[in-house]
Amino acid sequence: MHNQINVNEKLNDIGEEEILDRIKKYMEIGQIDDDTALIKNTNKDLIINTDLLVEDIHFNETTSNPRNVGWKAVAVNISDLAASGVEEIIGITVGLAVPPSTTWDWVDKIYEGINDALNEYGGKILGGDCSSSKQKILSITALGTKGKVNLHRSNARPGDLIVASGSHGLSRLGLYLLLSDPTIETANLSHSLKLKAIQSHQKPHAPLIALRKLINCKPKNIPWRAAAIDSSDGLLNAVKCICKSSNCTAILDEDNLPINQEWPNGENWNDLCLQGGEDFELIVSLPPSWAKEWMISMPSCKIIGKMEEGYPEVKWSNGQMVKVSLKNEFKHF
């Protein structure tokens, strides 16, 4: 079928019916034929999440390609499901709004990227909708079954340790590199760190392995209670959200920030780690015995601090408030 398609053909030359027929090939089951899609009874609680990706806000042609944008749109959603303790990804719906001048190739690559991610994480395209618009927008809703762990943001308790499932700041560093942004001096960085940073920005991973290890290593004598959030809006923001929902003070250890082993020293670099965003790691507040087991089964994990009684705020271990002053902080508005 592909051989017959001119990939540079524009959507307004293809026609709606043909567009939907072409999209359908990416769906094993699908809403396109029957308007709605069926989700077989799982006999379990479900969790659902919707995320928007808007061109020039969340992605653009300079910093990524459509196949990676499709991947990222799925990974971002599944990252949220992971932070709520998802057991199995059921699938996603895809709302795609694009200008009529968009090429079929762009749409095709988006769906390829979406399917790459679903092949990696599980789940199917359940359905969706497609419309013309002035700007490219992907609206993805992901659905999964909830496992036995209760990972609400409000579940942190004084005495917990705070653990990050991996390094932070890489994605934002990748964006700086892709944009040749002079905010941070990157000339002396190693080639491997640069590559890892760009990869983290363009094709981030949802922390499903970290979640599964967290679940499998829980000591038997403690309950399924932990607070978790993904660090999509940055490490510091993630810790703040847990503090706010759980009404605890977080004490972070400046010497144990979750940074890559090649990460440079310096205040700017610490700020990038704390506030870079789009890291898609799990930030978990949990009992020390569980935290230690997780560290053993998942070596990328790092204990970054602890929870204490007090106002919902984030402090360093010397008692000072954690403040960062990263330029160009990402905002949706």
Next chain:
Amino acid sequence: MHNQINVNEKLNDIGEEEILDRIKKYMEIGQIDDDTALIKNTNKDLIINTDLLVEDIHFNETTSNPRNVGWKAVAVNISDLAASGVEEIIGITVGLAVPPSTTWDWVDKIYEGINDALNEYGGKILGGDCSSSKQKILSITALGTKGKVNLHRSNARPGDLIVASGSHGLSRLGLYLLLSDPTIETANLSHSLKLKAIQSHQKPHAPLIALRKLINCKPKNIPWRAAAIDSSDGLLNAVKCICKSSNCTAILDEDNLPINQEWPNGENWNDLCLQGGEDFELIVSLPPSWAKEWMISMPSCKIIGKMEEGYPEVKWSNGQMVKVSLKNEFKHF
């Protein structure tokens, strides 16, 4: 709380955190606090549907107001669930992309309209996402439990009757009136027909009552088998979709088009009925005994034709193909 809010305040003056706090008041449970929302085990199959509403494609400031846009975004989705035999609406997620210059009042009214519709049809706002964009876009995903009736498009059989749950063409007539579009001569229409047409366009109803009556009136000696689709893309298109999926010929009766009692005669008016679109009625192909029971319990229903063996096409009872030539046919691309 409302008294303290300046409704003309623009989103880029409010800030992201405050915007999300304000949206949260519309959610009983919600994703905003915990990234994902929990859907309690229903022990049933579920059906899911995603629809996009894009400004200047599906709505604009001339033809509607934000409260009605919010209502319609939900009703359009639930209409699709109805055509798949939904039993109970669980809820929706709302992806809202709007320019930063949008007023809070506009967003507030959208959510009011969304809640109006959920109060009418059931279900809650489960969560969502909000981002800035160049154009106003609403992406709604609706989720419900599936009842015992199997309403796939492919379930039509020769010998079925084809029944429409209500009148067609009103919504498109309403749009013509709102735009003072000269395509059709409206000077002699009654005031009540005009009002009904505008209402049908601005605040359409999802056919949940028609579905419930369809389910409750099924004769006991026949199986739960019928083909259904909603007429969101027009009556003729709906019948064609059933023919295509079920591989049958539909024979329509020109004297029994599903028109309002005040609808004028004439080819243009018949075309408007057949192809106007956004009617959100159920078009059902089902055994005659069931069709007759449905007619009794739902007087707005009309038998518009029957299914025969043959190519997947739509003919008049005189054997001619049903063709319409409505100007300005609605297209997504």
